Amino acid sequence: MAFRTFHIDDKPAEAPEQVQRKKQKALIGGSLEMRRAHGQALGLQGQFLLDPIFRQEDEERLRAACAADPDRPLTIEIGFQMGEFAVAFCLREPQRRYVGFEVRKKFCEETHAALEAAGVQNALICLVDAREMLSLVLRPGSLDELLVFFPDPWWKPRHVKKRLLTAEFIADAARYLRPGGRLLLKTDVTEYADWAEELMRADPHYSVSRLEDPAADLPFTLRERRCRLHGYPTWAVQALRNTVDVATLP
Ligand SMILES: C[S@@+](CC[C@H](N)C(=O)[O-])C[C@H]1O[C@@H](n2cnc3c(N)ncnc32)[C@H](O)[C@@H]1O
Numbered sequence: 519m520a521f522r523t524f525h526i527d528d529k530p531a532e533a534p535e536q537v538q539r540k541k542q543k544a545l546i547g548g549s550l551e552m553r554r555a556h557g558q559a560l561g562l563q564g565q566f567l568l569d570p571i572f573r574q575e576d577e578e579r580l581r582a583a584c585a586a587d588p589d590r591p592l593t594i595e596i597g598f599q600m601g602e603f604a605v606a607f608c609l610r611e612p613q614r615r616y617v618g619f620e621v622r623k624k625f626c627e628e629t630h631a632a633l634e635a636a637g638v639q640n641a642l643i644c645l646v647d648a649r650e651m652l653s654l655v656l657r658p659g660s661l662d663e664l665l666v667f668f669p670d671p672w673w674k675p676r677h678v679k680k681r682l683l684t685a686e687f688i689a690d691a692a693r694y695l696r697p698g699g700r701l702l703l704k705t706d707v708t709e710y711a712d713w714a715e716e717l718m719r720a721d722p723h724y725s726v727s728r729l730e731d732p733a734a735d736l737p738f739t740l741r742e743r744r745c746r747l748h749g750y751p752t753w754a755v756q757a758l759r760n761t762v763d764v765a766t767l768p
Contacts, residue, residue: 550571550650562627565634566630566633566641566643567626567627567630567643567645568643569645570644570654576644577654580617580644580655581654584655584656584661585660586659586660587615589613590613590615591613591614592617592660592661593614593616593662593663593665594619594648594652595618596618596619596648596664596666596669596682597621597648597669597670598620598625598643599620599739600625600632601618601628601629601630601633602739602740603665603667603737603738603739603740604629604633605629605633605638606738608633608638608640608641609636612639612640613640614640614662615642616640616642617643618641618644619644619648619651620644620645621645622645626645629643630643648682649682652691653694658693659696659697661691661695662699663700664691664694664700664702665702666682666683666701666703666704667703667705667742669703669710681710683703683714683717688718688721689721692721696759697761698759699758700756700757701718701756701757702754703753703756704754705752705755706742706750706753708751711753711755715755718755718757722760723759723760724760725758725760727755727756728754728756729756
């Protein structure tokens with residue numbers, strides 16, 4: 519049987535909206551430098567909405583907003599989606615600073631509208647890949663709380679590398695959390711909770727525990743509320759940054 523050879527010219531031309539979608543996808547993956555060199559400003563507007571990848575002044579504003587301040591603890595949430603938690607948290611904790619990272623533009627726009635409508639004053643949100651933001655804007659030891667709620671589980675073995683929580687990310691978080699600060703994961707995927715707990719326990723910078731009642735001290739996220747409504751169990755794994763840097767002990 520003769521194989522048909524595929525030639526590049528056989529490809530149908532892409533519709534403009536297809537090309538645009540591909541450009542937007544470039545937000546995740548690849549290096550920050552490449553995106554900066556080849557991407558374009560995201561065209562986001564709003565008092566709480568920053569574009570630190572493409573606007574230098576936004577990067578500086580974010581860095582200043584994340585500087586250590588013992589009077590105004592800093593909480594970062596990754597993957598805020600519709601912003602349900604963000605709004606409730608900011609209203610309940612006006613003395614804290616909230617910064618949210620999210621990779622989808624639509625969610626950033628909707629959350630920004632919700633924050634504005636609620637009259638929130640202590641939030642900043644960014645359309646970014648959170649994995650590269652900690653080292654871009656934080657000083658070591660300046661972060662009080664890093665929240666990862668119901669991250670995409672990436673079930674298939676070949677997709678596990680796409681998970682947000684990796685050994686590298688957990689080690690990176692330890693660098694930016696203050697002693698006593700916490701990395702908190704909530705999930706409704708038992709395997710993800712077990713797997714992440716194992717990774718956290720393997721990192722000597724943390725003391726790790728499962729929380730009894732995941733909902734007790736924080737507002738619900740959208741997914742958490744849905745889980746409660748349908749009676750699905752959820753898990754919370756907390757990694758407290760050790761006061762003493764265990765790794766550097768003699
Ligand atoms: C399953 S949803 C969870 C939504 C929400 N936290 C909740 O509990 O209802 C995961 C969210 O994380 C976002 N996300 C995934 N990878 C990300 C990354 N690298 N940086 C920032 N956000 C990310 C997705 O766009 C999505 O909104």
